[in-house]
Amino acid sequence: MPHKDTDGTVPHGHGPMDPGPDPHAPLTENRRALRIGIGGPVGSGKTALVAALCRSLAAELRLAVVTNDIYTTEDADFLLRNGVLPASHVRAVETGCCPHTAIRDDISANLDAVEDLEAQLGPLDLILVESGGDNLTATFSKGLIDAQIFVVDVAGGDKVPRKGGPGVTTADLLVINKTDLAPLVGADLSVMDRDARARRGDLPTIFQSIAEDKGASQVAAWVRAQVTSRVAVA
Amino acid sequence: MTTAAGSLATLLVLADGRLPAGGHAHSSGLEAQVSAGRIRHLADVDAFLRGRLATGGLVASAFAGAGCARTHAIEDLDFAFEVRTPSPALRHASRAQGKALFRAGRAMWPAPALHRPDVHQPVALGVVAAAAGLAPEQAAVAAAWHTISGPASAAVRLLGLDPYGVHALLARLAPDCDTIATKAMTYLEKSLDDLPADGAPLLDIGAEHHATWEVRLFAS
Known part of the structure; x- marks a missing residue:
C-alpha cells in the first residue's frame, strides 16, 4: 500500500523533488582497474615478479593481486613476508587441479575475486592476476584480463622461445627471467632473443634478473605505460 | 503440475560441464573424503555418487525445480535452502556457484531475475532454467546431474581413475538422476517447510575441515 500525502496524492519522483541530472560522470568500462594477467610455467618466477612489481608500483598505484596457486596462502604469504602488500589486497582462487581452466575456460572465480577486491578496497588502478604454474599453452581469457605477461626462465632451457605456444607467441609482454643463471645452465641468451623475435614479431620481450x-x-x-595509456584513452 | 518442456538442446547448454559457472573448482566434498582415505577406487566413487544423489541431489533437484516454477519466491526459497545447509563452508561454496551461474545466465538468457547478488546454486539453477525457457522438471534433472557430474570429474583428477570407467558409472547413474528428478517434482506444490532436507553429516564435517587446509586443490 503506497504512502499517500494529506491531499490524497501519491508522492512520486517529478516536480520539485526531481533530482535533476546525475551529477556524477557516467561510469565507463575504464572505471574499473586495469587487469594484467601474469602466466607461465611452474618455477619461472611469476610470484617473484608480482612481488617486484608491487615493490616498484605500490607507492604510485592503487593495486591488488589475485593468485591461483594450489598453495592457497603461499603466494599471499610471500607478498606479506616481503612487506609489499597487506593481506587485504591479496585474494587466492582455488582451481580444482586445472589452473588453465580458471584463467581461460571458466573465469568466474577469478572475476569474483577481482570484483570483490574492488568492492572492498574501493577504486583501484591495477589488479595483477597471477596464474598457477602451467605449461606453454596456458593463456588468459580476454574476458578476465586486459593484457598479459608470460614469464619463462633461462633455467627452463634456451629452446623455450623456439617451442612457441600461445603464451610465448601472443602474450602482450614476454619476460625471460633469471638471466643471472644463464652461464650456470648453459643457456644462450642471444638464441632466446633471436627465437623470441621470430615468434613474436613486434611484440616486446624483456630479459631480466630480479636477483x-x-x-x-x-x-x-x-x-x-599500460596503466597510463588506458587513463589517456578514458 | 506439468509445464511444457523447453528446448532439449538448451537444456544441454545449461547442463554442459564446460558451462563457465565455477563448477570445475568444486569437488562436492570428494576431495576431503579422498584425503581421509575413504575414497580410493571406482567402487568408492560409485557409492559416494549414489549417496550424493539420494541426499543432496534430491534437495538440489527439488530446489531447482521450485526455483524454476516459483521465480516470484526466490528469497524464500534461498532461505529455505540456507537452513538445510548446516556447514558454513558449503553455504559459501553453494552461494559462490550460484553467483557464477547467474553471471553465465545473464550472458546467455538475460532476465531481471538474474541480477541478484548471490543465491544458492540449486535455486539459481532453477531461476536460470526459467530464464532459458526450460520447465521445472528440466531444471530438476539438470540439478540432479550436476550433483554427480562435478564430483565424478573431480574423482578423475584426484585419483587418476580411468575416465571411461567413471563415465560408464555416470551412464549407469543417469536413470537414477531421472528418478530423483521425478521424486523432486512431487514437492513442486509443497510448502517450503515440506521441501526435502536430506543431508550427509560426514560431508558437512569434511567440508569444514577442508576449508581449513593450507593446500587444497578444490574450493569445496
Missing part, C-alpha cells in the same frame, strides 16, 4: 634488479624496473615501466 639483480629487485624492482623488475623494465617490466614495471611497461606496466606503468
